[in-house]
Amino acid sequence: MAAVTCVTTALALYTVGCLKEQRARRATRGVVGFLTVAVVFDVVATGLMVLATRSADLTLHGALGYSALGAMLLDTVLLWRHRLRAGEAEVPRALHRYSRIAWAYWVAAYFTGAALVMGSRAAS
DSSP states (O other), rough: HHHHHHHHHHHHHHHHHOOOOOOOOOOOOOOOOOOHHHHHHHHHHHHHHHHTTTTOOOOOOHHHHHHHHHHHHHHHHHHHHHHHHTOOOOOHHHHHHHHHHHHHHHHHHHHHHHHHHHHHHHHH
């Protein structure tokens, strides 16, 4: 249950951070703050899920989750790098687009993971 709470909190924080970036087209302190905390919650959720499964096997759910976490982490690092180099200057078009794609992929992985887990529980 803690993993579900953490990953859902990550979803909310990542969504807020991405929406703020998409509207402002800037890597403000609020944007990078929301994204950073979202990454922390997603890492904690991933760790809790790994502990709960007690398995080292890579599943479809795991592959989607790890790759979505990687996309989120890369987005956050790139926006931090932009902020540190350019302050609150407008985010370059490619990074602005990548942020949107990374968010959409992360959300798709979130709902796919939820559906896979619910499906496996229903089958049990």
